Amino acid sequence: MSLLEVKNLEAGYGDVQVLWDVSISVKRGEIACIVGSNGAGKTTLLRTISGLVQPKGGSISFDGEDIGGKTPDHVLGRGIAHVPEGRRLFKGLSVRDNLMLGAYLRSDQDGIAKDLEHVMDVFPILRERQHQDASTLSGGEQQMCAIGRGILSRPALLMIDELSLGLAPRLVDRLGEALIEINKAGLTILLVEQDVMTAFEIATEAFVIETGRTTMSGTTADLGDDPKIREAYMGL
Numbered sequence: 402m403s404l405l406e407v408k409n410l411e412a413g414y415g416d417v418q419v420l421w422d423v424s425i426s427v428k429r430g431e432i433a434c435i436v437g438s439n440g441a442g443k444t445t446l447l448r449t450i451s452g453l454v455q456p457k458g459g460s461i462s463f464d465g466e467d468i469g470g471k472t473p474d475h476v477l478g479r480g481i482a483h484v485p486e487g488r489r490l491f492k493g494l495s496v497r498d499n500l501m502l503g504a505y506l507r508s509d510q511d512g513i514a515k516d517l518e519h520v521m522d523v524f525p526i527l528r529e530r531q532h533q534d535a536s537t538l539s540g541g542e543q544q545m546c547a548i549g550r551g552i553l554s555r556p557a558l559l560m561i562d563e564l565s566l567g568l569a570p571r572l573v574d575r576l577g578e579a580l581i582e583i584n585k586a587g588l589t590i591l592l593v594e595q596d597v598m599t600a601f602e603i604a605t606e607a608f609v610i611e612t613g614r615t616t617m618s619g620t621t622a623d624l625g626d627d628p629k630i631r632e633a634y635m636g637l
């Protein structure tokens with residue numbers, strides 16, 4: 402059974418409709434990705450799943466519960482963490498405090514301390530920099546901190562919007578390896594990525610969104626061999 406099931410979703414901003422007919426399904430334990438051009442609606446889809454944008458039609462079910470239109474706190478509490486496009490760390494707060502913000506709905510202090518240690522094991526640079534202002538981190542370190550903050554909410558599903566944006570290829574590889582490690586430890590991951598090659602290296606399932614509609618889906622192995630995908634998204 403799917404952990405996340407989005408069916409025929411419609412959403413937008415005011416009178417502007419952005420998502421027309423989006424359906425995706427993410428199974429427990431997998432890494433899935435959403436790819437598509439600029440302005441296709443990928444960020445809007447994640448924001449609608451998170452409760453930041455209200456759906457106008459269709460349904461979103463998570464772990465058997467209909468979460469469409471629920472508040473962001475409710476969705477986070479049910480187990481969906483969202484690492485936003487652009488990372489959005491809090492300037493003026495330390496790296497550690499930014500990480501701890503992810504745990505604000507939790508009260509299991511022992512579990513939080515354990516998860517903080519786990520994040521710092523996966524990203525040792527965050528341990529070194531934990532008392533620095535988060536705004537002093539490099540772009541890649543900020544992405545690690547934003548992912549760590551997501552993990553601190555102890556989610557069942559971690560959604561990451563634009564993992565590789567602005568980062569050097571070697572760092573993206575390193576982050577990809579970290580995500581695969583985190584996934585093996587039991588976390589389901591949904592990636593949004595403009596760099597299709599990178600996305601297909603990390604994820605096993607993929608959905609293509611074009612102007613607010615899901616137009617293709619399948620395994621990344623199959624879609625990576627598809628001539629249309631190779632031409633339109635991989636420049637091959």
Ligand SMILES: Nc1ncnc2c1ncn2[C@@H]1O[C@H](COP(=O)(O)OP(=O)(O)OP(=O)(O)O)[C@@H](O)[C@H]1O
Nearest residue numbers: 414417419437438439440441442443444445446595
């Ligand atoms: N707050 C907003 N108000 C009005 N329109 C918006 C808003 N945010 C996004 N849009 C519009 O919705 C459409 C989809 O945007 P969205 O950010 O979801 O695309 P995207 O697939 O994430 O693009 P990118 O790859 O550039 O991040 C765009 O046409 C954009 O201009």
Ligand SMILES: [Mg+2]
Nearest residue numbers: 443444445486
């Ligand atoms: Mg986007």
